[in-house]
Amino acid sequence: MPESPIIAIDAMGGDIGPEVTVAAAGRILKQRQDVKLILVGLEDKIKAELSRLNLQTSDRLMIHHASELVGMAEAPALALRKKKDSSMRVAINLVNEGKANAAVSAGNTGALMATAKFVYKTLPGIDRPAIMTTLPNTKGHTHMLDLGANVDSSAESLFQFAVMGSVTASAVDNVENPRVGLLNVGAESMKGNAQVKAAEPLLQNSDLNYIGFVEGDDIYNGSVDVVVCDGFVGNVSLKSAEGVAKMIGHFMKQEFKRNLLTKVIGLIAMPVLKSFKQRVDHRRYNGASLLGLKQIIIKSHGGADEYAFGNAINVAILEAEKSVPQCIESHLGDLLQNK
Amino acid sequence: MPESPIIAIDAMGGDIGPEVTVAAAGRILKQRQDVKLILVGLEDKIKAELSRLNLQTSDRLMIHHASELVGMAEAPALALRKKKDSSMRVAINLVNEGKANAAVSAGNTGALMATAKFVYKTLPGIDRPAIMTTLPNTKGHTHMLDLGANVDSSAESLFQFAVMGSVTASAVDNVENPRVGLLNVGAESMKGNAQVKAAEPLLQNSDLNYIGFVEGDDIYNGSVDVVVCDGFVGNVSLKSAEGVAKMIGHFMKQEFKRNLLTKVIGLIAMPVLKSFKQRVDHRRYNGASLLGLKQIIIKSHGGADEYAFGNAINVAILEAEKSVPQCIESHLGDLLQNK
Numbered sequence: 001m002p003e004s005p006i007i008a009i010d011a012m013g014g015d016i017g018p019e020v021t022v023a024a025a026g027r028i029l030k031q032r033q034d035v036k037l038i039l040v041g042l043e044d045k046i047k048a049e050l051s052r053l054n055l056q057t058s059d060r061l062m063i064h065h066a067s068e069l070v071g072m073a074e075a076p077a078l079a080l081r082k083k084k085d086s087s088m089r090v091a092i093n094l095v096n097e098g099k100a101n102a103a104v105s106a107g108n109t110g111a112l113m114a115t116a117k118f119v120y121k122t123l124p125g126i127d128r129p130a131i132m133t134t135l136p137n138t139k140g141h142t143h144m145l146d147l148g149a150n151v152d153s154s155a156e157s158l159f160q161f162a163v164m165g166s167v168t169a170s171a172v173d174n175v176e177n178p179r180v181g182l183l184n185v186g187a188e189s190m191k192g193n194a195q196v197k198a199a200e201p202l203l204q205n206s207d208l209n210y211i212g213f214v215e216g217d218d219i220y221n222g223s224v225d226v227v228v229c230d231g232f233v234g235n236v237s238l239k240s241a242e243g244v245a246k247m248i249g250h251f252m253k254q255e256f257k258r259n260l261l262t263k264v265i266g267l268i269a270m271p272v273l274k275s276f277k278q279r280v281d282h283r284r285y286n287g288a289s290l291l292g293l294k295q296i297i298i299k300s301h302g303g304a305d306e307y308a309f310g311n312a313i314n315v316a317i318l319e320a321e322k323s324v325p326q327c328i329e330s331h332l333g334d335l336l337q338n339k
Numbered sequence: 340m341p342e343s344p345i346i347a348i349d350a351m352g353g354d355i356g357p358e359v360t361v362a363a364a365g366r367i368l369k370q371r372q373d374v375k376l377i378l379v380g381l382e383d384k385i386k387a388e389l390s391r392l393n394l395q396t397s398d399r400l401m402i403h404h405a406s407e408l409v410g411m412a413e414a415p416a417l418a419l420r421k422k423k424d425s426s427m428r429v430a431i432n433l434v435n436e437g438k439a440n441a442a443v444s445a446g447n448t449g450a451l452m453a454t455a456k457f458v459y460k461t462l463p464g465i466d467r468p469a470i471m472t473t474l475p476n477t478k479g480h481t482h483m484l485d486l487g488a489n490v491d492s493s494a495e496s497l498f499q500f501a502v503m504g505s506v507t508a509s510a511v512d513n514v515e516n517p518r519v520g521l522l523n524v525g526a527e528s529m530k531g532n533a534q535v536k537a538a539e540p541l542l543q544n545s546d547l548n549y550i551g552f553v554e555g556d557d558i559y560n561g562s563v564d565v566v567v568c569d570g571f572v573g574n575v576s577l578k579s580a581e582g583v584a585k586m587i588g589h590f591m592k593q594e595f596k597r598n599l600l601t602k603v604i605g606l607i608a609m610p611v612l613k614s615f616k617q618r619v620d621h622r623r624y625n626g627a628s629l630l631g632l633k634q635i636i637i638k639s640h641g642g643a644d645e646y647a648f649g650n651a652i653n654v655a656i657l658e659a660e661k662s663v664p665q666c667i668e669s670h671l672g673d674l675l676q677n678k
Contacts, residue, residue: 138589148524151532185487185574193490193571216578220586232532233575235524236568239555240576241583247559248587248619250477255615262611269608272601276594280587 004034005101005320007313008094011041012069012087014106014309015302021106022049024309028317029061035317038062038100041087042069066090072302076110080118088112092119095295101320102296104287104312106304112297113149113290120293123325125332128153129292130161130231131299132168133238134285134315139222143169143178146228147288148235155198158182158228159206162199164291165226166208167331171322178225181214183233188213195230203228245280287312294325343373344659346652347439350380351408351426352446353648354641360445361388363648367656368400374656377401377439380426381408405429411641415449419457427451431458434634440659441635443626443651445643451636452488452629459632462664464671467492468631469500469570470638471507472577473624473654478561482508482517486627487574494537497521497567498545501538503630504565505547506670510661517564520553522572527552534569542567584619626651633664 011021018041025037036059039046043065050057057063068086070079083089088111091103096119105112117129132145145165150157162180169178182199184192192200192213203210214224216237229237256266256273266273278284286308288299296319300312350360357380364376375398378385382404389396396402407425409418422428427450430442435458444451456468469485484504489496501519508517521538523531531539531552542549553563555576568576595605595612605612617623625647627638635658639651 136586138586151524183575185490185571193569196571216575216580217582217585219579220582229575230532232524232535233572236522236555236572236576237579240558240580241555243556243559244580244584245587246556247475247477248584251618252615255611255618258611258614265608265611269604269611272594272597272604272608275597276591279590279594 004036005317006036006038006099007316007320008038008040008064008091008100008103009313010088010091010103010105010107011039011046012066012107014300014304015072018045018049020304020306020309022046022055023053023306024313025061026053026055027306027310028313032317036060036062037313038064038091038094040064040066040091040094042067064090064094070108070111072108074108074111076108076114079108079111080114089115089119092116092297095297096120102298102316104298104300104316106300106302106309106312109299112299116290116293116297120295120297123292123294123329123332125335126160126164126292128157128160129290130164131288132165132291133288135219135238135241136280136285137220137222141285142219142222142224142227144219144227144229144234144238145291146231146234147238148231149290150231152232153195153230155195155202158195158199158230159202160292162203162206162208162210162226162228163331163335164328165228167328168289168291168319168324169226171324171327172318173225175225177209179211179223180208180226180228181211181218181224183227183229183237184213184215186213186215242282245282283308284311287315289315289319289324291324291328294329296320296325343375344441344656345375345377345439346655346659347377347379347403347430347433347442348652349426349430349442349444349446350378350385351405352444353639353643354411354445357384357388359643359645359648361385361394362392362645363652364400365392365394366645366649367652371656375399375401376652377403377430377433379403379405379430379433381406403429403433409447409450411447413447413450415447415453418447418450419453428454428458431455431636434636435459441637441655443637443639443655445639445641445648445651448638448641451638455629455632455636459634459636462631462633462668462671464674465499465503465631467496467499468629469503470627471504471630472627474558474577474580475619475624476559476561480624481558481561481563481566483558483566483568483573483577484630485568485570485573486577487570488629489570491571492534492569494534494541497534497538497569498541499631501542501545501547501549501565501567502670502674503667504567506667507628507630507658507663508565510663510666511657512564514564516548518550518562519547519565519567520550520557520563522566522568522576523552523554525552525554581621584621622647623650626654628654628658628663630663630667633668635659635664
């Protein structure tokens with residue numbers, strides 16, 4: 001465990017950039033006396049933002065200049081080849097050079113994945129890295145992967161996702177044997193597509209706490225800790241859930257705004273509605289990990305605000321404290337030896 | 340259009356059976372003076388239920404005896420082979436013999452699909468039938484298919500689902516050219532798994548109002564009328580949405596029950612919460628269609644109550660009025676001729 005984790009922040013990434021990232025860095029430094037942050041990007045812009053926020057650089061809040069930016073719509077391959085001094089690339093380089101323990105970016109997802117994979121390299125025994133995120137459930141939270149790094153995942157890939165997810169969940173949640181489930185369309189063994197059917201025996205014969213097939217609703221009911229799926233399925237599942245949650249919020253607002261009486265009722269109910277809103281606030285779960293690489297990279301939503309981006313920084317801190325890639329590597333080492 | 344649609348109801352199907360199905364039939368008959376219902380199942384049980392509800396048989400409410408039951412956990416192939424006088428099978432037979440225009444069942448999904456496919460037969464030009472349901476969105480509703488009849492669907496199957504979905508949506512919603520979208524993990528053409536990429540040109544070159552790729556959240560935001568996907572993906576998407584909706588409801592209840600003050604606020608807010616609850620009530624959308632067969636079969640949730648099962652009967656009435664299978668057949672005829 002690093003004594004005081006150093007996090008490299010792509011200060012220019014995201015839909016908004018330094019206005020969000022620098023403010024989030026300031027917020028986290030106040031909360032956590034034991035971490036150091038490096039703001040990577042255009043020095044002038046970062047300094048301007050610091051002064052606007054009355055923040056000073058220190059040995060806990062550093063600036064590392066990077067002259068280029070990766071656009072949110074830029075082709076990943078081009079960004080990787082041409083933007084060698086981008087804030088994203090330099091933040092990742094700092095981790096690779098041992099000057100930071102983890103990097104965080106709200107930038108272009110494709111470019112971030114390609115760059116991190118290229119610079120960090122994949123862990124031995126991992127064919128393809130996977131995106132994992134944390135989602136709320138009625139009893140706590142669920143980890144889910146892959147959320148879109150891969151489509152058409154093989155059974156072997158699904159098995160590797162399960163190992164990475166289990167090891168990471170165990171490390172960050174301090175849980176011995178997290179329950180791992182394979183996302184399927186029914187709990188019976190005859191159900192499922194070809195990949196899922198082929199992955200089932202690999203999981204059954206592993207040392208994971210594999211609890212069998214789970215269904216979409218299990219993600220949110222607290223019956224499983226790590227949900228494993230192909231990236232296509234995971235992405236659709238996540239966005240469907242986001243869509244229905246947004247619709248429910250929309251309907252609730254409409255009902256409370258229907259007429260003068262319902263508006264008054266809304267005012268009276270405000271404290272309850274507020275604490276309800278906090279519980280379902282998706283910003284609390286911002287910060288997805290690209291697992292399977294030799295170092296830590298956390299992807300924030302592009303549209304994250306200060307609070308949400310701060311949570312992505314917190315995910316980076318936690319994974320750095322727990323040395324997640326080293327945990328995965330050591331578990332994979334055992335698996336590869338036993339093969 | 341049949342003058343007064345006759346619906347055959349599997350009165351024994353579902354987790355509860357006649358207590359729900361007979362009551363729902365009574366409710367629908369009161370609402371709709373122009374329909375006739377046939378309750379299929381054990382005559383004694385149905386009669387007992389009718390008398391409990393003070394209902395009489397008439398030329399609008401008939402009983403058709405069937406001596407056997409299909410269990411909710413029974414193997415579909417066995418049910419198909421051995422239970423030739425089951426309430427499910429007989430209801431489907433009545434439609435096939437022209438004695439009813441559509442059948443409804445809350446019974447064993449696998450057995451229902453196998454039996455309907457065997458008795459009705461698949462329409463020419465359709466490789467595999469698909470399950471379609473209606474889901475709420477912020478502006479109205481969305482139709483989505485397939486929801487689990489198929490996994491590993493080919494591009495050609497996805498195209499057939501699109502045709503069936505478009506024709507059905509057009510018929511039941513009285514809409515000229517419903518917007519059809521293909522469910523994917525991003526809107527860019529380079530994204531997607533192999534099936535989706537192969538299906539895209541088939542849809543682009545069709546006469547459907549194909550609007551391109553849509554994502555999971557689009558199902559609920561009103562930007563598309565018919566969402567097409569593989570049954571594995573569709574089932575996960577639907578159950579993920581159900582799961583998150585349930586979790587949100589659970590959190591809301593908890594917040595309003597936190598202490599005496601919040602309970603009082605909950606009482607004050609009750610009328611608003613009630614009308615909100617009505618809007619997100621999934622029972623309103625009960626009743627999925629198995630499309631691609633020569634006749635109409637509607638599948639109700641097994642756990643449906645009287646109100647929910649009544650809505651499944653309404654879906655059957657609507658599809659019978661619009662002669663949905665004939666609409667699909669005629670559209671497919673044009674397509675096959677143009678090949």
